[in-house]
Structures are given as C-alpha cells and as structure tokens.
Amino acid sequence: MKFKAIRQYLEDGKRVSRFVDQVIDDLDPGDVVIKTQYAAVNYKDARGVMGIGKVIGRFPCIPGIEMAGVVTESASPAFKVGDVVTVQGGRDFGMRRDGAYSEYVRVPAAWVGRVPVGTDPFDVVAMGLAAYTSAVAVDEILRRVKTTDGPILVTGGTGGSSSFAIDMLAGLGYEVVASTGKKSEEEYLKAIGAARVIGRDEIAGGDKPLEEQRWAGAVDAVGGAPLDAVLRSAKKHAVICAFGNAASETLITSIYPFILRSVSLVGINGNHPVPERGEIWARMAKGGDLHPQHLHQIAYPIKFENLLEHCAKVMQAGIRGRAVVTF
Ligand SMILES: NC(=O)c1ccc[n+]([C@@H]2O[C@H](COP(=O)([O-])OP(=O)(O)OC[C@H]3O[C@@H](n4cnc5c(N)ncnc54)[C@H](OP(=O)(O)O)[C@@H]3O)[C@@H](O)[C@H]2O)c1
Structure with missing residues (x-):
C-alpha cells in the first residue's frame, strides 16, 4: 500500500522538503502504526519543513512533531487496532525520527498517548x-x-x-x-x-x-x-x-x-511526551480551569496538500492562530 508523506532531504548541502510516495517499511521502526487524521503546525515545524536552522537532525526525515489518528497495527499490549491515539512531544519525533507529516506514522509505544473517549482528536492536536x-x-x-x-x-x-x-x-x-x-x-x-x-x-x-x-x-x-x-x-x-x-x-x-x-x-519547556503531561493536561480538558474557551476561533483546518505553502507563510509571520493539517 502506497501513501503520501513529506520528506526532507539534504541535497548539495541544502535542506529540501517534498511530497513522496511511501510504504510502511520506508518509516522508522516502531511498535505502533497509526493512520494519521490530524497533525499540528508549530513554529518549529514550519522552520523544519522550510529547512531553516537545524530542526531536522537526520536525513532523510519526515517532519511534524504532533499528530492524532487511529491505530492500524500494534505489537504493544498497551494499544490495539482501532484505538484513537496521539503522538506529541516524543523527543525525536519529526526531528531525528520520521514524524507526523505522513498519512501513516510508526513509533515506539512509549511515545503514544490515548485520546480520551468523547474527546475529538482534532481538538487534541489543535491544543x-x-x-x-x-x-x-x-x-x-x-x-x-x-x-x-x-x-x-x-x-x-x-x-x-x-x-x-x-x-x-x-x-x-x-x-x-x-x-x-x-x-x-x-x-x-x-x-x-x-x-x-x-x-x-x-x-x-x-x-x-x-x-x-x-x-x-x-x-x-x-x-x-x-x-x-x-x-x-x-x-x-x-x-x-x-x-x-x-x-x-x-x-x-x-x-x-x-x-x-x-x-x-x-x-518554560513544554516538550514533554503526552504520557508525562499529567495534571496540567487534565486541567486543559473541558471543564478544567485551563481549558481554552475559544479553541475553535484559534484553531482551523488546512489540507495536507497545502502544507508546504502554509509553512512558508508562518516564517513570514503571516498567519494567526493554530493550523491543524487534515488528512
Ligand atoms: N519552549 C517550548 O517548549 C516551546 C513550545 C512551543 C513553542 N515554542 C516557541 O514559541 C514560539 C512561538 O511558537 P508558535 O508555534 O506559537 O509559533 P507561531 O504560531 O508561528 O507564532 C509566532 C508568532 O510570533 C510573532 N513573531 C514572528 N516573528 C517575529 C519577529 N521577528 N519578531 C517578533 N515577533 C515575531 C508573530 O506574532 P505577532 O505578529 O502577533 O507579533 C507570530 O505569529 C516559537 O519560538 C516556538 O519555537 C517553545
């Protein structure tokens, strides 16, 4: 089965990102395969995709540090096919290991967090x-x-x-x-x-x-x-x-x-994997004192096919709020 991803290559000393066709075994190894539904666009992601600074530390590599989707394969007893999960803040994800800008991702089970039942995975990535x-x-x-x-x-x-x-x-x-x-x-x-x-x-x-x-x-x-x-x-x-x-x-x-x-x-360093986010993560849920009240005014969807153009806009400070890539 072929699917689309954005990969960054080092070509003649230049960092170049482009859409490529992939199969699962092109991805880094891991216990859990997830079909991507949503991915976030952080400032760091935009820098990574555009090849600015040293966000991507290995080549070739799929950028994107946050995603949510549905488990399609699992060698870990912690997750089963059909679970709705999120990967955020896995230390190398989307930087030195293949990341979120791909229709499928494969990661170690320790990086995977469960999306609570009743919570929209869009909202989890949007936050x-x-x-x-x-x-x-x-x-x-x-x-x-x-x-x-x-x-x-x-x-x-x-x-x-x-x-x-x-x-x-x-x-x-x-x-x-x-x-x-x-x-x-x-x-x-x-x-x-x-x-x-x-x-x-x-x-x-x-x-x-x-x-x-x-x-x-x-x-x-x-x-x-x-x-x-x-x-x-x-x-x-x-x-x-x-x-x-x-x-x-x-x-x-x-x-x-x-x-x-x-x-x-x-x-302030917020780069903690979801399983380590604890009390603050719970307080961000609906009803918590830190739940954003204007989530859907701040976050908006963009299509995966438009991601490269969007990242260029981020680097010109030309966006507002938080884009969520939909797959
Ligand atoms: N420490 C951590 O754990 C952590 C976690 C998340 C993000 N970050 C960092 O936090 C920053 C924001 O991240 P983000 O994902 O929220 O980014 P973002 O959505 O792209 O927002 C960045 C905002 O910064 C302002 N800005 C951009 N260029 C600027 C410049 N040259 N001078 C002054 N202001 C400028 C712009 O706002 P205005 O046009 O309204 O001024 C822009 O919308 C980034 O540096 C990111 O790396 C750190």
Missing part, C-alpha cells in the same frame, strides 16, 4: 504543544501573580501558543494585553480575550534600563529585543515566563529589573 506550553506558563503566573497586581502581557499575540495564553489568562480573570506585529488582527485578539492590543514596539516606554512599571507578569513567545523591553518595563516582583524565540534566540538586557525590582524570568 497540542502550543496550548500545553502556554498552560505551563499560565500556571506559573496563576501561582505567583494575583489578578489585582496589574496587566499580564502576552507577546507574539497572534501566534498559536500566544493565542492560547491570552485565552487562558483572560478566562482566569487577568487583564491581558497582547503585543503583536499585526495591528490588523486587533479584533481577533480581543475576541479571544485581550483587553488591549499594542504594537511590538510599544512594550516599553523607551530604551532606558528601567522604564515605567507596566506588567505584573508576561508570557513571552518571541525572545530577543521584545523580551528585553518586557523585562525593563516589568513591575516590582513581576513574573515573566519565556518559552519562545520567534524574534531572536539571543537576549541582551539589563540586570536592573532583577536586582532593583526583583523581577523573575522563568524559562
């Missing part, structure tokens, strides 16, 4: 790493910042992860300010929970080491100069959660927010 990482950051804010302490800034506002952070923080009663490079998306950002929308260059009042105190907390998806501006305009005892590098992986900043305003910079 995925983006909502989980935001939920870890939002939980940190919830534990350390009161809703009365002041506004919480979310940078890269229209991005997939940031959209979920806005939604969750607003749902918990915080005053959320979204910063964005796309002021044209103000209506979208307000619809998912932002009280105010500012431009990327309006985070701090100026470029002094300590600026006017604005933010009681922040969720930062972009790093670089915007994160520096967040830190310099953070209030005393503010909690700044950083998980992204969409602007830059380099942070040059002042020591003063830390030593004069007791600002905390907290690093």
Whole structure:
C-alpha cells in the first residue's frame, strides 16, 4: 500500500522538503502504526519543513512533531487496532525520527498517548504543544501573580501558543494585553480575550534600563529585543515566563529589573511526551480551569496538500492562530 508523506532531504548541502510516495517499511521502526487524521503546525515545524536552522537532525526525515489518528497495527499490549491515539512531544519525533507529516506514522509505544473517549482528536492536536506550553506558563503566573497586581502581557499575540495564553489568562480573570506585529488582527485578539492590543514596539516606554512599571507578569513567545523591553518595563516582583524565540534566540538586557525590582524570568519547556503531561493536561480538558474557551476561533483546518505553502507563510509571520493539517 502506497501513501503520501513529506520528506526532507539534504541535497548539495541544502535542506529540501517534498511530497513522496511511501510504504510502511520506508518509516522508522516502531511498535505502533497509526493512520494519521490530524497533525499540528508549530513554529518549529514550519522552520523544519522550510529547512531553516537545524530542526531536522537526520536525513532523510519526515517532519511534524504532533499528530492524532487511529491505530492500524500494534505489537504493544498497551494499544490495539482501532484505538484513537496521539503522538506529541516524543523527543525525536519529526526531528531525528520520521514524524507526523505522513498519512501513516510508526513509533515506539512509549511515545503514544490515548485520546480520551468523547474527546475529538482534532481538538487534541489543535491544543497540542502550543496550548500545553502556554498552560505551563499560565500556571506559573496563576501561582505567583494575583489578578489585582496589574496587566499580564502576552507577546507574539497572534501566534498559536500566544493565542492560547491570552485565552487562558483572560478566562482566569487577568487583564491581558497582547503585543503583536499585526495591528490588523486587533479584533481577533480581543475576541479571544485581550483587553488591549499594542504594537511590538510599544512594550516599553523607551530604551532606558528601567522604564515605567507596566506588567505584573508576561508570557513571552518571541525572545530577543521584545523580551528585553518586557523585562525593563516589568513591575516590582513581576513574573515573566519565556518559552519562545520567534524574534531572536539571543537576549541582551539589563540586570536592573532583577536586582532593583526583583523581577523573575522563568524559562518554560513544554516538550514533554503526552504520557508525562499529567495534571496540567487534565486541567486543559473541558471543564478544567485551563481549558481554552475559544479553541475553535484559534484553531482551523488546512489540507495536507497545502502544507508546504502554509509553512512558508508562518516564517513570514503571516498567519494567526493554530493550523491543524487534515488528512
Ligand atoms: N519552549 C517550548 O517548549 C516551546 C513550545 C512551543 C513553542 N515554542 C516557541 O514559541 C514560539 C512561538 O511558537 P508558535 O508555534 O506559537 O509559533 P507561531 O504560531 O508561528 O507564532 C509566532 C508568532 O510570533 C510573532 N513573531 C514572528 N516573528 C517575529 C519577529 N521577528 N519578531 C517578533 N515577533 C515575531 C508573530 O506574532 P505577532 O505578529 O502577533 O507579533 C507570530 O505569529 C516559537 O519560538 C516556538 O519555537 C517553545
């Protein structure tokens, strides 16, 4: 049986992704074969597909780090044919082992999580790493910042992860300010929970080491100069959660927010396999305090055949929300 996948090759030193015909034995070995129904498009996936940076660490390789689908073969007693399952956050999946952008995937059973009965697998992929990482950051804010302490800034506002952070923080009663490079998306950002929308260059009042105190907390998806501006305009005892590098992986900043305003910079890593996501994952389910209330405004389907074009748009910051590839 032949099926379609996107594979990345190293050709004359260049990383090139293209659609190919595959059979199951072209895939890396594993205990469980899954027919793909949905796959996510994270920033990291778009970089991987476009051959930017070193996301893909082995050639050839199928990109895509998150998927959900139905088990068609299983050598593991943990899963049987027909089970609806998800693979998210398996450490090498879609980077050094064949990943999600394929009509079938084959993986070790330890990377597979069960989609709870009654839960739509679209929703599981739609939330995925983006909502989980935001939920870890939002939980940190919830534990350390009161809703009365002041506004919480979310940078890269229209991005997939940031959209979920806005939604969750607003749902918990915080005053959320979204910063964005796309002021044209103000209506979208307000619809998912932002009280105010500012431009990327309006985070701090100026470029002094300590600026006017604005933010009681922040969720930062972009790093670089915007994160520096967040830190310099953070209030005393503010909690700044950083998980992204969409602007830059380099942070040059002042020591003063830390030593004069007791600002905390907290690093957030959401790359935990689903079976290890525990309490936060449960709180993201329907009825939980971290369940995104605007999931279907944030997430939208795209066709597998349009994925290469979509990834190019992501790299130009030309998208909003979270695309879910449908197979
Ligand atoms: N640590 C972790 O575990 C973890 C997990 C998930 C994601 N991440 C990281 O978090 C970031 C966001 O991921 P995502 O999947 O949510 O990405 P995404 O959906 O592509 O969103 C990224 C957003 O960042 C903003 N942006 C893009 N280029 C920018 C630039 N040059 N300067 C400033 N802002 C820029 C844009 O929002 P606006 O136009 O609205 O400003 C864009 O929509 C990525 O760096 C990703 O690698 C980390």
